Amino acid sequence: MLSLLVVCALVASVLSNSEPQREVILFDKADGDNDGQLSRAELDNIFLAFDVNHDREVTNSEFENDWTVLYNLGAPLEARTLFIKADTNDDGHITDADLPQIFTFFDTNKDASISLDEFLTQWGELKNAPVDSIIVPVATTPSPEPPTSSHTH
Numbered sequence: 001m002l003s004l005l006v007v008c009a010l011v012a013s014v015l016s017n018s019e020p021q022r023e024v025i026l027f028d029k030a031d032g033d034n035d036g037q038l039s040r041a042e043l044d045n046i047f048l049a050f051d052v053n054h055d056r057e058v059t060n061s062e063f064e065n066d067w068t069v070l071y072n073l074g075a076p077l078e079a080r081t082l083f084i085k086a087d088t089n090d091d092g093h094i095t096d097a098d099l100p101q102i103f104t105f106f107d108t109n110k111d112a113s114i115s116l117d118e119f120l121t122q123w124g125e126l127k128n129a130p131v132d133s134i135i136v137p138v139a140t141t142p143s144p145e146p147p148t149s150s151h152t153h
């Protein structure tokens with residue numbers, strides 16, 4: 001009951017601030033146990049929330065669509081920038097393989113949890129980096145071979 005009161009007080013204090021930043025909202029959503037820190041699992045949830053078909057792979061289009069439409073977090077360009085950076089091994093998907101590096105990126109003081117300060121600072125770094133400094137991998141979507149139909153009537 002006491003912890004519930006604390007949570008209510010926290011929520012009230014957040015709400016009383018004028019227009020909390022989107023990043024703060026995102027952080028609060030991800031902080032499942034409301035301790036003001038993101039654990040590895042909690043950070044993972046941010047990214048896996050974009051995995052609409054639950055195959056534990058987030059594609060660029062899933063990310064961009066969810067970013068702009070579902071969660072209304074910002075512009076498509078911003079989504080693309082974040083995606084390219086979050087895809088640390090440049091294989092075109094955000095998967096479990098990328099998450100340790102993402103966590104390391106945010107946890108600047110290496111105490112195995114991400115504070116709101118760390119999150120906001122590093123998030124700003126991600127967003128403000130010029131996009132054209134990022135090498136965009138060429139999309140290698142294989143064009144489906146037309147079926148060789150042995151069409152005899």
Ligand SMILES: [Ca+2]
Pocket residue numbers: 031032033034035036037038039042
């Ligand atoms: Ca937490």
Ligand SMILES: [Ca+2]
Pocket residue numbers: 086087088089090091092093094095097098
């Ligand atoms: Ca990847």
Ligand SMILES: [Ca+2]
Pocket residue numbers: 106107108109110111112113114115118
């Ligand atoms: Ca930390």
